Amino acid sequence: MSESGLAAAVAKMRAAGANDPAIDVFSHYYGEASSGATGLIPEDTIAPLTDPPQLSAVDVDERTAREAIARTVIIKLNGGLGTSMGLDRAKTLLPVREGLTFLDLIVRQITAAREAYEAPLPLLFMNSFRTRQDTLDYLERYPDLPVAGLPVDFLQNAEPKLTADTLDPVEWPADPTLEWCPPGHGDVYTALVGSGVLDALLAAGMKYASIANGDNLGAGPDAQLAGWFAASGAPYAAEICPRTVNDRKGGHLAIRKSDGQLILRDTAQTPSDEMDYFTDEHRHPYFHTNNLWIDLEQLKSALQSRGAVLGLPLIHNVKTVDPADSTSPKVIQLETAMGAAIEVFPGATAIAVPRARFQPVKTTNELLLLRSDVFDLGEDGRLTQTVDELPRVDLDGRYYKLIDDFQNRVEVAPSLRAARSFVVAGDWTFDRPVAVEGEAVFPDLGRPALAGVDEAR
Template identity: 35%
Template sequence: MTGLGDTKTQSLLDFTHVTDMSMEKQSSQKLDKLIMHVDPNARMTESELSGFLKLYGRYMKERSSKTEIDWNLIKQPDTSILRPYSELPEVGEDAVGVLSKLAVLKLNGGLGTSMGCTGPKSVIEVRGDTTFLDLTVQQIETLNNKYPKANVPLLLMNSFSTDEDTAKIIEKYTDTNVSISTFQQSRYPRILKDTFEPCANPDTAYNSGDWYPPGHGDVFAALMNSGLIDTLIAQGKEYVFVSNVDNLGATVDANILSLLIQEKVDYCMELTDKTRADIKGGTLISYDGKVKLLEVAQVPSKYLDEFKSVKKFKVFNTNNIWVNLKSLKNRFESLELDIIPNPKTVGGKKVLQLETAIGAAMSFFENPIGVNVPRSRFLPVKTTSDLLLVQSNLYTMKSGSLVTNPARQFASVPVIKLGPEFKKVGSYLERFGSTPDVLELDHLTVSGDVAFGSSVSLKGTVIIVANPGSKIMIPKGAVLENKVITGNLHILDH
């Protein structure tokens, strides 16, 4: 780490003293000197500090000697690497034996602020008064009731923003047949983009804007540092299934787990077929003889169009990941995941968040595979457009899982694009008298001041655009099929 030759980095190098010889020695000193803040909860742990210094040191080294990916070494994965879901063997009578080796982990670090909600995103109501977390608990309780000897536990990885609230929320699950454990991912200081100094320092009071959770790739370190990985192994658990808490399609699949156990697979990534809405999603490749996740940020600019082509790169990462616990523990020290510098503006300051992604770990494990799963296993709710879809009659509920309504005659999922007027959940709810019938919908675009009465049916392609200063009110019971509505329209219900 010495001799980087960049004067801009000198202040942070002085700050951290990051060298191979001094890192371990400096950790305890920095813990006292660097992060002694007014709020005692703001202090980094020894493991957090060590992880941050290692990540920062790698970033400063790699930014001065970044190697561009060699496009000619990329090959498409064959069926030995990317397994078709339809060809997986049924688990059969051994389901309880298979499931007894599993733990489920949900990434629960996100807040609902982007959708106008406060607190953890996992408590947003997505089906009636049922939340993301309610559905997750229902799914696992159904498994444990059906297979009493399986005892599948639920782990929630919280961020420092969601940990306290989540601890209170899960009290309502005390009487369920699900063992729930929580642990907190790391808290790292943001870095000033111009000087490369951490925002957090001992001369200022604690400010949450100075800190960030370093991406879902941190799940490996958080599992190790919490000691939960040893607890799970001692309980006879062999695999952990990791997914985003807002992906309603990420349910336990015993057939996938059975395959991993039979073939001693250390790491498995679920991928699904791309649509035009997924062209930037990371994809699975064979690179220089190794299985690897290729992210859009790694693609040279001249190959971006080729990367986004649905014809060449046909699948993308759902972030549903299966990992062998013993293999993770044995390989943890060698996991140097690709660093993602995420630029932000916080409090008027331009900063960088050094993050990692769980998918990048794939190339560090022996015998990694991908499974090309149906689209039904990828139902994320990132926006109110997604929320409309999962609340609609396109899906029915079964034991906490969303199941595609058999009355839907098309395999594809409707594309829904709601304008900024619908961005916040409160505004979204005010603009729909009830969730429209979308069983025969292909595409919906809504822009401007638009509201829907109850019992509206949408079919084919529907585009509704209210001009600035105008309002469109779709009346109760309206049936819109292949319609374009613009301008100003307000029809009173009778």
């Protein structure tokens, strides 16, 4: 371990106001990184998870469901800027349908569930220092959202980026904010305890937390799931879905051979020469949705016994200090995934849920699907799929990857209900209604049309 590098990083964190749990966790992972830990999980150390419990087979009585949802808090991860789509503020501020943003739809889901279940259902956002102010400013339009005695957000911790060769905290005078990074969404546990929010939730009578990404509108409040989780007595549960060819890049659960424990394996934890195993949807048939259920009392007990360091597997993330400049110095970001906590809790489990619980937006391809007629938007803020199988959407990244380019070119979302696939291979503008059928291609007019597929009319 580089004692001087760790001391410099800790001093930098203290000067920035970091709390003790955040510093303790960072120091733990600094020690792992300096000792050469990679966090890799070889294929021969795990067995596939092939027969998890199915939500469709669960029978939860109404009383159990209502009692559980009445003691559940909804936590949304809201630290991402959506930089891959060209955004510079919280992705959840992006309009999804009818001028309504992710935040609007999340609040509608909460409000509708509060009324339906007669439950307090606190809503908390884990913001980063880059997303906090914009998010809180936007939520001021919902004065009835906060639950008495509880905030509507807590702040994700920040840690220094480390130079790849020396593990010293990097210096970047051109933009000092780029010297910092979030420690991955595994920080949710450290941030809950360090902010005092975990104690506040327990004092308010909350026992369960449903945690999901802010850009996944499918992960709304669900009393049946809450009831199942409460009845299970498990400290932790992960929602998983059957994998398709479109889910090969997502993390998956597996069974560690050495002790039979469920674990999470992400792309960054897979040896490069074993990616064919990782991406094989038949070998690993379920993917991890990043929708989690946590027993807050058992979480606090685990944090107390471990001194705030749960010991999640390290993710050794190599980046450049300026993500927009590939020539800037290489840095290491010490990260963890919140789903990896499944291996920390004996008795942790998983449940297979309908695909409707997984509606993420990582690219403009997925945003177009949500804006099209393959989903109906309900008054309760939920998007309901209107077709048996969603079409594949592939928009030319040269013209549609960034949100401003996308919105300038897609003024009216095409009808995709009759489509199997929708490929735009050139620079097209959709400013009037278009109905897409079958396997449609809008070709690059500077290149020959693709053979073997229907060319859009």
